[in-house]
Amino acid sequence: MESIVVLGGGLAAASVVGELRELGYTGALSLVSEETQLPYERPPLSKGFLQGKEEPADFTVHDASWYASHDVALRLGVAATSIETAKRQVLLADGSALDYDQLVLATGSRASLGGRTPIPGYDLPAVHVLRTLDDAKSLRAELVEGAQVAVVGSGWIGMEVAAAARQRGARVTVYSPSEVPLAKVFGERLGNHLLELHQSHGVDVRTARVHGIEEADGHLQVLSDAGSSRADLVLLAMGAQPNVQLAEAAGLEVDSGVVVDASLRSSDARILAVGDIAQAFNTVLHRQLRVEHWDNAIRQGKLAAATLAGEERSYDWLPYFFTDQFDLGMEYVGHGSPGDTTVVRGDMESGEFFMFWQDGSEITAAANVNIWDVNGTLRGLVGREIDADRLSDPAIALKDL
Known part of the structure; x- marks a missing residue:
């Protein structure tokens, strides 16, 4: 029976392996993740976990015993460095290699640091991003009552963290590149409603672009169009970039993500892509679509498993997401x-x-x-x-x- 390798440590990767076993696949199955944690769901990182209402066990997809009892080989804490498509082999950072008959890329996204040139000061102590559980742990430890928090960006992560920080008693300033947060996604009517919600809870939302962050007298200074402001910690919430480097180096077709068909197969028929990185053909909307949300990770994980198992299914659902703010x-x-x-x-x-x-x-x-x-x-x-x-x-x- 064929050997399947899944690269990724998030919900999409866990959904692939879980559904494969549910569908009766009994062949060799490996999951490789650069993170040391078992695959987990990411939405709680900016919501319940940051507020102290949830802990990692609450949003870990499967515990270690599940992987053992379902004969899934875990390779945690090791990055994949390249894909040798001719040999059908994945090379890992520890010098080992995994052979595959079929491969699933579920490598997710990384935080944007401000474009091709990172924002000055991005690497200072107390400047955070939020993509992983380790990121969330570091951020939560500093979100104490009275702390002055600066959030650079007003997308979902930024606004959810702003709400969580206020609920923990911190003082929060959001630097928004647009006058109405999220208006480019939803239009001004709902954007204004969310803006007023945050302002009513004491969040200082400033329409200003941040040019850099400096360290001065033991604290941070945020340099923006609105002048210089002090902060104890800064969150860079300026969007995310799909981790398509492995796919590009392997010669797969890549646009805004890894281009895949309605069954999630890439330009190499032996390689599938799911989750944040998949620019997949949606048969309902009749267009290629890349979606970075929890529901999509689950559904595409299950679809990829069905494709691997030889079933005829397609990407035929509408995008869905949820948010909690105050x-x-x-x-x-x-x-x-x-x-x-x-x-x-x-x-x-x-x-x-x-x-x-x-x-x-x-x-x-x-x-x-x-x-x-x-x-x-x-x-x-x-x-x-x-x-x-x-x-x-x-x-x-x-x-x-």
């Missing part, structure tokens, strides 16, 4: 555009509402805010054409739309 919990499904028209059902000021994004009358995405057990219904509405008046009318049940 007392706001939100789920979002679809693939809207900031230029779409937004329709609200409910009272945004109450904190409980739905939002729909429309291109003409077609629903491109939908979100439920502090209203639960309805996301499946919303998923069924995406792609349909429904008048905005009906969408906004609470007298019409969602199921009747």
Whole structure:
């Protein structure tokens, strides 16, 4: 029977090996991760773990005994350095090599440090990024009451960490490159709602670009368009870059990620890509799509396993993600555009509402805010054409739309 090697230590990698065994695959199966921890879920790093509400055992996908009982060979704490496609072999940093018949790349993303030239001061003590459990541990240890925290960036990681830091009693300044955080993703209506939420909880959100970080008199100075400000610690939350270096060096087709088809096979039919790095063809949206979210990691992991097992399945689901910030919990499904028209059902000021994004009358995405057990219904509405008046009318049940 064939030998399968999975490169990666996150949820996508764990989902691949778990689903392969569920599907009855009994061949040799190895998981290689540069991190020393067992594969884990990453969303809690900026939410529950940072707030002190969750510990690693709560979001580790499988414990060590699962891998042993399912005959999955773990190679933790060792990086893959190259892929020899002609030999079908992965070379590792410890000098060893693993042969494969089929290979799955689940190498995830790394934090951006400000483009091709890292932001000056990125490597100073007390300047953090947040991609791994070790990153989160270091950050949590410094998020103490009264600490002055500077967050550079206003995407999901930045805003979630800002909320967690405030809840731990820290003083927080967010440096946002745009006037309305997340407006480029959701448009200004929801972006303004999130901005006001943070401001109401005491977060100082400044529209300013940061040019560098310096050390002075035992603390940090953040240098921005808004001047120089003191900080005890800084989080660089300026986005993420997919780890496609191995794929590029192996000669695979790479664009914004590793280009794969609807079954997640790359330009080399023996190599698949999943999760953050996969720029996969979505058969619902009819386009290549790269998605960096928890739900996608699980689903693509299972799809890759099905492909490896010879089943005919495809990437046919809509993107989904969730966020928790202060007392706001939100789920979002679809693939809207900031230029779409937004329709609200409910009272945004109450904190409980739905939002729909429309291109003409077609629903491109939908979100439920502090209203639960309805996301499946919303998923069924995406792609349909429904008048905005009906969408906004609470007298019409969602199921009747």
